[in-house]
Amino acid sequence: MASDSFIQLLDESFPLELKQIAAAEASFIISEYDRRLFSKYEIDFPAELNKAVPKRCAEFLAGRYVARHALEQLSGTAYQIPAAPDRSPIWPQGIIGSISHTNTQALAMVAYARDHLLLGLDLENWMEPVLARELSDQIICPQERKLLADSELEFHQGLTLIFSAKESLYKALFPQVKRFFGFEYARVNKIDPDSGTFVISLTRTLTQAYPAGWQISGRYLRTADTVLTLVSD
Numbered sequence: 001m002a003s004d005s006f007i008q009l010l011d012e013s014f015p016l017e018l019k020q021i022a023a024a025e026a027s028f029i030i031s032e033y034d035r036r037l038f039s040k041y042e043i044d045f046p047a048e049l050n051k052a053v054p055k056r057c058a059e060f061l062a063g064r065y066v067a068r069h070a071l072e073q074l075s076g077t078a079y080q081i082p083a084a085p086d087r088s089p090i091w092p093q094g095i096i097g098s099i100s101h102t103n104t105q106a107l108a109m110v111a112y113a114r115d116h117l118l119l120g121l122d123l124e125n126w127m128e129p130v131l132a133r134e135l136s137d138q139i140i141c142p143q144e145r146k147l148l149a150d151s152e153l154e155f156h157q158g159l160t161l162i163f164s165a166k167e168s169l170y171k172a173l174f175p176q177v178k179r180f181f182g183f184e185y186a187r188v189n190k191i192d193p194d195s196g197t198f199v200i201s202l203t204r205t206l207t208q209a210y211p212a213g214w215q216i217s218g219r220y221l222r223t224a225d226t227v228l229t230l231v232s233d
Contacts, residue, residue, distance in 0.1 A: 004040070006032040006058070007065060012073060016219055016230060020115040022073035024066040025107045033058035041065055044080050048087075055103070062106035063099040070097070070108045088174060098122075098171045102226060109230075118216070118233040120172025122164045125226055132156035139163050139183050141203075151191055157227070162188045164229040165200050165218055172216075172231040177206040189215070196220055200231070 007026050014023035033054050038045040043064050049057050064081055067089065071079045074095070081097075082090045091097045097110035098121035109121050127135070136145070136159055148158035166186050174180075185206065190199040201215035218231040 004032070004037065005029065006034070006037055007062070010066070010069060012069060014109070016221060016228070018109075018230075018232070021109055021111045021119070021232070022070045023107070023109045024069035024073065025105065026062060026066050026069075027105050028058065028062040028065075030055055030058045030103060033061065037061060041068070042078065043068065044082065046083055048083065059101050059103065059106070063101050063108065066106045067097060067099050067108035067110070070110045071095070074110050074112070086180075096175065098168075100167075100171075105226070107228070111232075116232055118172040118176070118231060120168040120170065120231040122167035122171065122229050123226055124160050124164045124167075124229075127156050127160045127163075129154075129156040132159040135159070139166070141184070141187055144188055147188065147191065152193060153191070157222070158191070161191065161198070161220060161222075161227050161229070164227050165198050165220070165231070168218060168229040168231040169200050169216070172233075173206065173210060177210060179206065181206060196222075198229070 007028050009027045011025045067081050068078055079092045084090050089099055094113050095110055096113050096119045098119050099108045100121050100123040102123055102125050107123050111119055140162055144162055148155055151158055165188050166183050169186050185204045186200055187203050188198055188200050196219055198218050199215055200218060202212055205211045216231060218229055221228045
């Protein structure tokens, strides 16, 4: 564990029970970031961050910090996790994973590819109600708007949940399809607050293996400040 004031707490448990998946979570303070922490944590400083603002560097460091701990849990090895040109993490051979962060929390999950085909994780702070209204047309379709209207969720919370679910789906599918796709490619069809699950489907074909209509169930967890979503298979 870190003994400095940047990483405040490392937790290698996970709020959702998962099989054959290792996870790590940490809270961090952006204002305590120092580039020398990369060396302290034995994490390579990527060249693409040379001109980045401290906030982005701090979030990258916190994300790689928890990912490294998750990988150590899974494999016993402290891997480096470089970034691809598209900024996605490059995981060790035979391992899949996902990293997410807010400006105070970082979370990572990893698994062996032999155990899981897909793994996508996203953590979001709740959107402010005014911002949610402004952004809603960019995130949801008319069917999803009706889904939220019929749900018990406040609109800004429901919109944040759908946003996060689509982010998790993107992270899960991108390593398989190797192409960017926007929110309009997916639709959340069901949200079940009793079980903390949702169903999300593709509205457009990505590949032969992931055609329009393909769907998967995901899980979510709400706290006072955040929503966490997970898509895995």
